[in-house]
Amino acid sequence: MKLETNNVTKQFTGHLALNNVSISVPHGKVFGLLGPNGAGKTTLIRIITRITAPDSGEVLFDGHPLQQSDVYRIGYLPEERGLYRKMKVGEQALYLARLKGMTAHDAKQNLTKWFEKFDIMQWWNKKVEELSKGMQQKVQFIVTVVHDPELLIFDEPFSGFDPVNTEQLKREILELKEQGRTIIFSTHNMASVEEICDEIALINKSEIALTGNVGEVRNRFRTGTFNVKVVGESSDNTVTMRINKEKDISNSELIRQLASQYEIISFAEELPSMNDIFLSVVNYELRVES
Numbered sequence: 001m002k003l004e005t006n007n008v009t010k011q012f013t014g015h016l017a018l019n020n021v022s023i024s025v026p027h028g029k030v031f032g033l034l035g036p037n038g039a040g041k042t043t044l045i046r047i048i049t050r051i052t053a054p055d056s057g058e059v060l061f062d063g064h065p066l067q068q069s070d071v072y073r074i075g076y077l078p079e080e081r082g083l084y085r086k087m088k089v090g091e092q093a094l095y096l097a098r099l100k101g102m103t104a105h106d107a108k109q110n111l112t113k114w115f116e117k118f119d120i121m122q123w124w125n126k127k128v129e130e131l132s133k134g135m136q137q138k139v140q141f142i143v144t145v146v147h148d149p150e151l152l153i154f155d156e157p158f159s160g161f162d163p164v165n166t167e168q169l170k171r172e173i174l175e176l177k178e179q180g181r182t183i184i185f186s187t188h189n190m191a192s193v194e195e196i197c198d199e200i201a202l203i204n205k206s207e208i209a210l211t212g213n214v215g216e217v218r219n220r221f222r223t224g225t226f227n228v229k230v231v232g233e234s235s236d237n238t239v240t241m242r243i244n245k246e247k248d249i250s251n252s253e254l255i256r257q258l259a260s261q262y263e264i265i266s267f268a269e270e271l272p273s274m275n276d277i278f279l280s281v282v283n284y285e286l287r288v289e290s
Contacts, residue, residue, distance in 0.1 A: 001062040001073070001150045001182055002027045003048065008057035010043055017043040019206045020057070025151075025184060025199070030177055032197035032214070033186040036282055039203040041186050042079070045153055048184075049076050061151075072101045075149035079156040079186075081140050083128045090115075090124035093143050100147040107146065114142040118168075133160040141169065145176065152176060153184045158192065170196055190275035200274075202281055210281050218271045221280065225270045226254070230262035238265060 003025040010018040018040045025031040035041050046052045048059055050071055059066040061073075084092055090111070097107035115121045118138045123131060131139070137160045145152065154173065158166045174196055177183055185197060193200060193214065200217060202210040210217065224245040232239045245254050251267075258264055272280075 002060075003062075003151060003182060003184075004060040005044065005048070006058050006060065008044065008047060008054045008059065010040075010047065010052070010054050016206050018047075018054070018203075021203065021206075021208055022057075023201045023208070023211065025182055027182055028177065028180045029198040030173065030183045030185050030196050032193045032200035033184055033203070034188075034190075034193065034200055034278060035203035035209075040206045041203055042155065044203070045076070045078075045155060045184070045186065049074055049153065072147070073149055074151045074153065075144040075147065076153045077140060077144040077155060077157055079159065081136065083136055083140060085129040086127060088124075089120075089126055089128055089131065089139055092128065093139060093146070096143040097146045100149075102147050110146045110148070111142065114146060118142065134162060134165055137161060138165070141172075145172075149181070151182050151184070153186075155186045156188070157185070158187070158189065190273065190278055193274045202278065204282050210277070214274070217277060218274070221272045221277050222269065223272060226267060227270050228258060228262075228267050229265040230258070231265065242270070 005021060005023050007020045007022055008018055009016075009020055021040065021044060023031075023033075023044075033041050033044070043052070047054050048066070050066065050068060061067070061070045087095075093111050093115075094104070094107050097111060098104065102110070112121070115124065120135060120138055123135060123139075128136060128139070137157075141157065144154075157169060157173070161169060170192070173183060173185070185193075187193065197214050199213055200211065201208055212220070224247065226243045226245060228241045228243055229238050230241065231237075243254070243258075245251070255264065255267060258267075
């Protein structure tokens with residue numbers, strides 16, 4: 001399914017949270033929803049999940065205006081987790097799965113599959129408060145995906161995870177994508193954006209500041225910086241140089257100039273990271289405002 005928001009605006013008392021925000025989340029892709037704290041990301045997610053309503057604009061879910069019944073086709077993992085600490089893990093997971101429209105039989109079957117996949121079946125009869133933060137995160141992830149939703153929204157899904165469990169969760173998200181799920185991925189971890197996102201939208205100060213394919217966005221912000229590895233003073237050592245190419249010089253001409261002075265081993269352009277781009281866009285807008 002495809003999700004779109006068209007000119008969505010939301011204002012709270014004394015604060016414009018979203019100003020004519022339009023995004024298009026393609027079917028079967030991971031869409032990065034980025035932005036600094038307070039930019040409006042969580043408000044947009046709450047509108048998409050019908051927790052709140054926009055003042056104006058619309059949300060299109062698979063081509064039609066978003067309806068209450070569509071919520072059953074969405075899985076939402078909020079940044080602020082909400083498990084009942086005194087309740088047993090399995091009992092709570094079954095309860096949350098039933099709230100999403102599953103039968104008791106299907107809920108137990110799907111939960112068992114996911115609990116075994118995450119190797120936490122032994123925690124089924126434990127209280128949530130007995131689990132580590134990472135274990136609780138796994139349970140929260142499972143109850144987000146257990147009803148096999150078409151649209152998944154993950155808000156800071158790696159929070160509280162160690163590197164090993166973070167990698168496991170990344171693999172699960174990419175596997176869900178391969179199965180045709182549409183995924184909105186909100187995070188401050190720009191390295192994760194490069195690893196798993198196909199498209200991004202960056203919200204800053206309630207408005208869309210940047211959008212596009214991740215590779216295209218990185219190309220758009222290229223600085224003409226190249227990493228060139230050459231043979232050093234002796235043939236058994238190498239030297240790596242960072243060179244800023246002038247705009248009116250072609251790559252071929254740059255290589256020709258370098259080759260007249262060095263024995264070139266490798267020549268590669270250094271594209272800016274998503275973290276560099278994030279800081280550049282946000283800092284630029286801050287400078288303009290000031």
